[in-house]
Amino acid sequence: MTLLAIVLVAALVFEFINGFHDTANVVATVISTKVLTPRLAVAWASFWNLVGALSGTAVASTVGKGLVDTSAVNTSVVLCALLAAIAWGIFTWWLGLPSSSSHALIGGLCGATLAGSGGNWGVLRWSTGLWPKVILPMVASPLLGFFGGVLLMGAIMLCLGRMRPRVVSMFFGKAQLISSGFMGFSHGSNDAQKTMGIVTLALFAATGQGLFAHIPEWASFLRVPVFGAVPRWIVVACALTMAAGTAGGGMRIIRTMGQRLVKLQPVQGFAAETTAAIVISAASSIAVPVSTTHVISTSIMGVGATKRLSAVKWGIVERIVWAWILTIPVTGLLGAAFAGLSRLF
Secondary structure (H helix, E strand, C coil), rough: HHHHHHHHHHHHHHHHHHHHHHHHHHHHHHHHCCCCHHHHHHHHHHHHHHHHCCCCHHHHHHHHCCCEEEHHHCCHHHHHHHHHHHHHHHHHHCCCCCCCHHHHHHHHHHHHHHHHCCCCCEEECCCHHHHHHHHHHHHHHHHHHHHHHHHHHHHHHHHCCCCCCCHHHHHHHHHHHHHHHHHHHHHHHHHHHHHHHHHHHHHHHHHHHCCCCCCCCCCCCCCCCCCCCHHHHHHHHHHHHHHHHHHHHHHHHHHHHHHHCCCCCCHHHHHHHHHHHHHHHHHHHCCCCCHHHHHHHHHHHHHHHHHHHHHCHHHHHHHHHHHHHHHHHHHHHHHHHHHHCCCCC
């Protein structure tokens, strides 16, 4: 039971880190365009993150039971996966790099499960889970973000090209409140659910291990004998924790996303947020866990590229892309390493 308590605390710590690490995904554009102050932007994002996180659990089911063989998972494996994701999240936040918390968690889970099963690659659900719901979306969603940003921004420029810049800025300054709220909702609907799936998986594993055989009746809500619907209390706990993490902010990454990557005006911020939110919401509707970091970053790049290619600071883009490429392999190795160390204790 002590190990399970540590797992639950680690899951909420990861969710909190996910909130402040990925705050930049939601608020960087609306802050950089000066539509909202940092404090108001984070409060706005926190509210919509919470609403989005309470909107469904399809992505949670994918992460919890669709990527690895649940029979090969125990509470120790889940803890190792969470520790790997937490370590990578803190490291990339310290560097100011917008890496994917989603892929960090998935990488940690795969590495820890693989090591925990003694290197049995059959525990990874490649053809039905990892390939169609992680690898393909990892490539497709940034491309959709980039080209969607180019197309939407191009359409706006075509329609409003003759309007005075001041009028355009005033209109889209107000419109960006809607687009940033939509972005916050879509972020909550996808990212918060990943931890919900992990917590449910941990309780399912603990139930199978017989850890709840003698708990009092009032604590029976902890039992998850069948991995079906995510319990409502887990949904609420994860949603509130992510909202709290978002409220904590993450100014290091906000500066990278909203100021260093490309200089944005309100109309460009609106286009980037709207594009990213559409892509992420579409992924959530089909239970696919995508990286909100990847999508909003490439949407900003696409919008910036409509001004001129040199408007995007490609040196920073290169650093971000390397962080994306390394996330799953590094967290997979970390998860495996933590699982190996756990056998020594």
